Amino acid sequence: xxxxxxxxxxxxxxxxxxxxxxxxxxxxxxxxxxxxxxxxxxxxxxxxxxxxxxxxxxxxxxxxxxxxxxxxxxxxxxxxxxxxxxxxxxxxxxxxxxxxxxxxxxxxxxxxxxxxxxxxxxxxxxxxxxxxxxxxxxxxxxxxxxxxxxxxxxxxxxxxxxxxxxxxxxxxxxxxxxxxxxxxxxxxxxxxxxxxxxxxxxxxxxxxxxxxxxxxxxxxxxxxxxxxxxxxxxxxxxxxxxxxxxxxxxxxxxxxxxxxxxxxxxxxxxxxxxxxxxxxxxxxxxxxxxxxxxxxxxxxxxxxxxxxxxxxxxxxxxxxxxxxxxxxxx
Amino acid sequence: xxxxxxxxxxxxxxxxxxxxxxxxxxxxxxxxxxxxxxxxxxxxxxxxxxxxxxxxxxxxxxxxxxxxxxxxxxxxxxxxxxxxxxxxxxxxxxxxxxxxxxxxxxxxxxxxxxxxxxxxxxxxxxxxxxxxxxxxxxxxxxxxxxxxxxxxxxxxxxxxxxxxxxxxxxxxxxxxxxxxxxxxxxxxxxxxxxxxxxxxxxxxxxxxxxxxxxxxxxxxxxxxxxxxxxxxxxxxxxxxxxxxxxxxxxxxxxxxxxxxxxxxxxxxxxxxxxxxxxxxxxxxxxxxxxxxxxxxxxxxxxxxxxxxxxxxxxxx
Numbered sequence: 001x002x003x004x005x006x007x008x009x010x011x012x013x014x015x016x017x018x019x020x021x022x023x024x025x026x027x028x029x030x031x032x033x034x035x036x037x038x039x040x041x042x043x044x045x046x047x048x049x050x051x052x053x054x055x056x057x058x059x060x061x062x063x064x065x066x067x068x069x070x071x072x073x074x075x076x077x078x079x080x081x082x083x084x085x086x087x088x089x090x091x092x093x094x095x096x097x098x099x100x101x102x103x104x105x106x107x108x109x110x111x112x113x114x115x116x117x118x119x120x121x122x123x124x125x126x127x128x129x130x131x132x133x134x135x136x137x138x139x140x141x142x143x144x145x146x147x148x149x150x151x152x153x154x155x156x157x158x159x160x161x162x163x164x165x166x167x168x169x170x171x172x173x174x175x176x177x178x179x180x181x182x183x184x185x186x187x188x189x190x191x192x193x194x195x196x197x198x199x200x201x202x203x204x205x206x207x208x209x210x211x212x213x214x215x216x217x218x219x220x221x222x223x224x225x226x227x228x229x230x231x232x233x234x235x236x237x238x239x240x241x242x243x244x245x246x247x248x249x250x251x252x253x254x255x256x257x258x259x260x261x262x263x264x265x266x267x268x269x270x271x272x273x274x275x276x277x278x279x280x281x282x283x284x285x286x287x288x289x290x291x292x293x294x295x296x297x298x299x300x301x302x303x304x305x306x307x308x309x310x311x312x313x314x315x316x317x318x319x320x321x322x323x324x325x326x327x328x329x330x
Numbered sequence: 331x332x333x334x335x336x337x338x339x340x341x342x343x344x345x346x347x348x349x350x351x352x353x354x355x356x357x358x359x360x361x362x363x364x365x366x367x368x369x370x371x372x373x374x375x376x377x378x379x380x381x382x383x384x385x386x387x388x389x390x391x392x393x394x395x396x397x398x399x400x401x402x403x404x405x406x407x408x409x410x411x412x413x414x415x416x417x418x419x420x421x422x423x424x425x426x427x428x429x430x431x432x433x434x435x436x437x438x439x440x441x442x443x444x445x446x447x448x449x450x451x452x453x454x455x456x457x458x459x460x461x462x463x464x465x466x467x468x469x470x471x472x473x474x475x476x477x478x479x480x481x482x483x484x485x486x487x488x489x490x491x492x493x494x495x496x497x498x499x500x501x502x503x504x505x506x507x508x509x510x511x512x513x514x515x516x517x518x519x520x521x522x523x524x525x526x527x528x529x530x531x532x533x534x535x536x537x538x539x540x541x542x543x544x545x546x547x548x549x550x551x552x553x554x555x556x557x558x559x560x561x562x563x564x565x566x567x568x569x570x571x572x573x574x575x576x577x578x579x580x581x582x583x584x585x586x587x588x589x590x591x592x593x594x595x596x597x598x599x600x601x602x603x604x605x606x607x608x609x610x611x612x613x614x615x616x617x618x619x620x621x622x623x624x625x626x627x628x629x630x631x632x633x634x635x636x637x638x639x640x641x642x643x644x645x646x
Contacts, residue, residue: 065644072434075642094436102434108427124336125435169431 023086024049025177025208026071031080033066033232040066042232043080048210048225053203055219056212057323058229064212065105067229068179071210072102084177098126101170105181107162111155115146115165118154119172126173133172140168144198160191167198177208184215196222220319228326235326244317247325252277253293254315257286260308269305273297284310333437337445338452345453350414355457358407359464365400366465368392370472382584382606385477386484388469389581400465401488401577404458405570408492409528411457412499413520415450418513419443419504420638425513430643439639447504447631454496462489480609487613488580494623495573499524501630508634508641527568535564569626572619579616583607 024047033041041063048054056064069075071082073089073096081088087095109118116137123133141147144164149157157165163183170178180199184192192215200222203209213219219226220240227237236243245252259266262281270288271279276298278289288298295312302309345351369391373384392399420443423429433439462485470476477485502523506516539561545553565571583606607615 069642069644074430074433074644076640094438097434098436100434102430104427104430104434106427107431109431110428111426121336121340122431122435124340125333125432125437127333127436166431173435 023083025052026054026082026084026210028067028071028082029080031067031070031082032078033063033070033075034078039232041070041077044229044232044234046227046234046237048208050208051203051206052225053199053209053211053223055223055226056210056229057214057216057219057226057319058212059327062229063232064229065181068102068181068210068212072100072179073097074102098173099176101173101175101178103163103166103170103178103180103183105185107166107169109154109157109162109165109169112153114151114153115141115157116150118165119169122169123172128173136172137168140171143171143201144168145194160187160194163187163191163195164198167195167202171202175207177210178202180209180211182213183211184213184218192218216319216323226319228323230326236322240319240322241317243319243322247322248317252289252291255288255290255293255295255298255312256315257288257298257302257312258284258310259286259302260284260310262286262307263305266302266305266307269301270298273301333435334441334445334448337437337442338449341446341449342452345415345449351411351453354407354411354414358403358411358457358461361403361407362400362461362465363468365392365398365403366469367472368395369400370469373473383478383481384473384475385466385469385481386581386583388473389465389485389488401581404461404492405495405573405577408454408458408496408573409499409524409570411454412450412496413503413517413524415453416446416500416503417507417517417520419446419450420507420634421511421516422507422513424511424643433643440635443504443631443635443638447501450500450504451493451497454500455493458492458496459489462492483609484580484583484612487609488577491573491576491580491616491620491623494620494627495569498569498623498627498630501627501634505630505634505637508637524570528570531568531571532565535561535567538564566619566622569623572623576616576619576623579607579612583609583612 026046026048028044028046031041031044031046032039044063044067046067056067058064066075070077071084071089073093076090082090084096085099087099089096109115110121113121119137119140120133123137128136138147138150141150144167146161146164146168149161154162154165167180167183170180183195183199187195196218199209199211203222203224211219211223223240225237225239226243228235228243236247238246262284267279267281267286270276270286273290273294275291275294276288277291280287288294293314295314299309299312366388369388373387373391389400392402420429423432423442432442466477466485499520503516503520506519507513510516510519539557542560543553543557545557549557562571566575
């Protein structure tokens with residue numbers, strides 16, 4: 001990067017900080033990574049706060065891994081800036097690596113060493129004292145359900161077991177931020193469940209987690225927020241509910257009410273509730289669009305009328321729908 | 331620093347427990363013992379009352395059953411050991427998916443290269459030193475002539491030069507392991523280069539020298555010397571020539587300068603018996619060869635360093 005370029009991006013950074021106020025654990029400002037003419041990540045602005053589980057979604061080649069590598073200092077950004085807890089991964093890689101854990105997509109271990117020996121090596125690289133190491137390793141292996149395998153060579157492990165060992169490997173240095181690149185790829189449903197439970201427990205200990213995945217149902221289950229990346233752009237960001245309302249419901253809540261005898265009077269009185277924008281009736285079903293969650297008010301209106309309320313549910317948006325909608329539109 | 335030492339100890343343990351290394355060392359020990367045994371059997375021939383450096387002769391005499399001397403065997407095996415220690419240093423870590431895991435730990439990237447190189451160097455040093463000491467001890471028992479102080483010093487210099495020679499091949503192999511993604515490619519590239527430099531370089535040098543200064547049986551002494559000078563200059567491109575000359579000067583003190591010119595002059599100047607050079611003079615003669623070897627090693631090391639520091643580390 002030219003001197004001028006670096007300076008200008010510092011300025012941009014300073015501006016951003018003022019407007020954002022408190023610092024996020026992970027922040028990027030116009031982060032760009034180009035391979036020759038191909039732009040893998042294009043002006044990415046991202047912010048993840050402490051204790052969040054941030055789901056990083058997008059098709060293959062969208063730039064998810066490249067972004068993670070830039071955040072870890074494993075590759076240099078072409079331009080823009082990234083900060084992890086205020087440290088620049090390119091200029092202060094050691095400070096960043098001391099507080100971040102990374103589970104790569106294709107994680108590998110030394111197959112000739114046992115699970116414990118592999119973790120001991122990582123602990124040694126982190127300069128952890130020996131007495132702490134052995135206690136911690138047995139705790140972690142217990143946590144990921146591998147304590148019985150601690151003395152076995154990693155070469156004999158299944159993919160799911162290696163993945164869980166990878167999580168123990170990430171945890172050994174007590175990271176503040178953990179990156180998981182496709183942690184559930186290629187493991188069986190039970191294994192996926194185990195992995196996700198462990199990750200959720202990590203987040204409870206105030207570890208900020210970035211998770212890239214294709215398994216939308218799983219991501220939906222545990223992520224507090226998701227970002228959808230497409231061709232290097234962050235096309236959508238927010239909680240799954242919020243994204244669903246914005247992309248599919250046009251920003252509205254949709255409530256489905258089943259009543260015993262829908263009358264036009266009832267429809268009219270529901271329409272009169274403040275915030276309701278539209279009511280459609282088909283048979284005994286009423287489809288109500290409103291600006292906010294008006295279920296209590298609607299329930300009272302139905303009960304006050306002569307009709308009986310059979311059931312009422314608010315429409316929930318699946319990540320699948322949101323995801324497909326984004327990529328169909330393109 | 332802690333990261334460097336952790337990598338160093340792990341790599342050292344890996345080397346000494348790897349089958350590859352155990353097989354190679356056994357082979358070298360066997361070859362060493364066999365050559366020294368044959369040398370001890372044949373050492374009586376050519377030894378007169380005035381012969382100096384009898385102990386060193388043990389290392390240069392070859393017999394009829396095994397027509398190679400110990401240094402020749404070593405010059406054959408050291409590159410193989412060097413290559414075996416280095417050819418998969420970086421790319422095997424990458425393909426196994428360990429590299430991105432290791433490099434996301436708080437250590438500088440150079441610690442990985444340094445730690446691996448250092449561990450290889452120590453392994454090499456232990457192997458070379460142990461084999462030379464082993465055969466020296468065996469020779470001592472067999473011929474019963476104790477080495478003089480100078481002979482011991484020359485043997486130490488020989489060990490040192492051999493380690494440097496191995497370090498060159500190791501750093502070359504490490505360089506290839508950084509540049510080539512597959513371990514098979516880097517191994518084959520290193521071995522191909524070794525075969526080229528070891529076997530073909532002298533042939534090429536001979537052909538070029540013959541083309542520039544053609545000689546036949548009736549050529550004048552001057553012309554022959556000129557041809558030899560060109561031949562040697564070209565073949566010195568090959569590190570194996572550099573090593574060969576260095577070993578020759580160290581273990582055959584009476585030979586003096588490895589150049590044919592001086593040998594011919596001393597022979598024609600009235601059939602003088604060549605007097606052995608003192609150690610200091612021998613070292614002075616091999617100084618250019620030794621520094622070239624060290625420089626080549628440093629060059630390969632620097633190359634792998636520069637490439638590795640800027641590389642993107644992907645797990646796939």
